[in-house]
Amino acid sequence: MNKDLERLISLHDLDVMISDLQNKDIQKQEKKLGLSPAAAVEELKKMRGELALLIARRSRDMYDQLASHYGNAVVPVIHERCSGCFTQLPTAFVASPDRNKQVETCPACGRFIYWCD
Amino acid sequence: MKRPVFSDWNIKSVNRKAAIAELLKLFPFQSNTQDLLLTALETREQAEPTIVHKGIAMPHCRSILVDDFMIAIGKSEKGIPWPEEKVKVIILFITPVKPSGPDEHMKLIRHLAKLLRMDGAEKLLSADSPIEAASILKFTLQESKQNE
Numbered sequence: 001m002n003k004d005l006e007r008l009i010s011l012h013d014l015d016v017m018i019s020d021l022q023n024k025d026i027q028k029q030e031k032k033l034g035l036s037p038a039a040a041v042e043e044l045k046k047m048r049g050e051l052a053l054l055i056a057r058r059s060r061d062m063y064d065q066l067a068s069h070y071g072n073a074v075v076p077v078i079h080e081r082c083s084g085c086f087t088q089l090p091t092a093f094v095a096s097p098d099r100n101k102q103v104e105t106c107p108a109c110g111r112f113i114y115w116c117d
Numbered sequence: 118m119k120r121p122v123f124s125d126w127n128i129k130s131v132n133r134k135a136a137i138a139e140l141l142k143l144f145p146f147q148s149n150t151q152d153l154l155l156t157a158l159e160t161r162e163q164a165e166p167t168i169v170h171k172g173i174a175m176p177h178c179r180s181i182l183v184d185d186f187m188i189a190i191g192k193s194e195k196g197i198p199w200p201e202e203k204v205k206v207i208i209l210f211i212t213p214v215k216p217s218g219p220d221e222h223m224k225l226i227r228h229l230a231k232l233l234r235m236d237g238a239e240k241l242l243s244a245d246s247p248i249e250a251a252s253i254l255k256f257t258l259q260e261s262k263q264n265e
Contacts, residue, residue: 001149013157013180020179020219029226032234033169043164072214076181116150116182 001100001114007055008063008103008112012074014051015067018044059103059112066111074112085109120186120225122256124247128193128207133166134159136197137176140189140209150182154211166199170238174204175229179212179222186225187211190250206241208254229254 020026021037021044030037052060066073075084080094087108099115106113123143130136137158141151158176161167169175188210196203208229212222233241237253244250251258 006149006153009153009181010156010160013153013178013182014160016179016181016214017157017161020222023219023223026219026223026226029223029230032230033175033226035167035169036165040161040165044160047160047164072181074181076184078184116184 002102004056004059005100005103005112005114007051008059008074009114011048011051011055011063012067012072014044014048018048062105062110063112070109070111072111074114075106076116077113078116082106082109082111082113084111084113089113120188120256121259122251122254123187123189123259124251125189125191126247126250128191128197130193130197131195133162133174133197133199133204136191136193136204136207137162137209140191140207143189144187146182153182154178154180158209158211162199166201168199168202168204169208169229170233172196172203172205172242173208173233173238174199174206175208175210177208177210177212177226179214179219181214183211183213185213186221188256190247190254190256192244192247192250206244206250 018041021041027037063073075082081088085106085108104113125140125143128136128139130139138155141154157178157180161178162176167175191207193205196205212225232254240253241250244253248258
């Protein structure tokens with residue numbers, strides 16, 4: 001898999017983690033388990049900053065724009081459709097031997113797409 | 118909450134990252150996906166070790182790489198440095214990122230918190246088999262080589 005694509009997926013998962021730990025209901029349950037979600041969020045934000053710097057600037061800026069617009073900037077391809085906007089992807093995309101070997105975006109919504117296992 | 122769970126009742130790894138990787142291998146993912154999930158779980162651990170009871174760790178996250186709940190329980194007789202405390206039982210889970218939000222993730226955490234706060238943690242530490250551990254957590258053991 002393309003390294004930048006891997007980092008974009010990791011960035012997305014990290015953003016989800018930060019968002020979850022800022023969710024009051026999840027915070028309450030994590031505290032019941034003896035964990036400290038607020039402290040973890042601060043550390044995760046630092047790690048997010050470091051990870052983001054490893055991503056090519058163009059992709060990073062696009063990620064931020066997409067995340068701000070849609071809430072999710074990276075989505076899997078499911079049944080040959082972008083799972084963000086559900087648009088059927090062009091045959092050239094689906095048949096390409098270079099799946100996940102480069103950073104691809106959905107031609108309709110612009111989200112980053114990847115093929116999962 | 119009857120969820121299928123994978124298990125490894127004889128974890129051989131001697132450090133946290135390797136132990137998490139060992140449990141992730143139970144899931145039917147390619148190595149690339151396993152690596153990305155390991156990165157996510159290990160990042161969470163670096164931010165704050167998820168020790169939820171003396172001897173029990175609970176690495177967990179939501180990820181776009183899974184489309185269903187992935188749960189694994191593991192045990193190490195010798196204990197694994199986490200890294201400050203030794204952990205003997207690991208409850209690992211990854212939940213999918215859904216448009217509906219983190220409700221299911223939260224419900225699973227609440228379910229486990231409730232069980233562990235009662236007498237589940239002590240029972241889990243003394244469980245002799247993965248079947249018994251799964252039963253304590255009210256999960257259903259999934260068929261896999263490690264469970265046989």
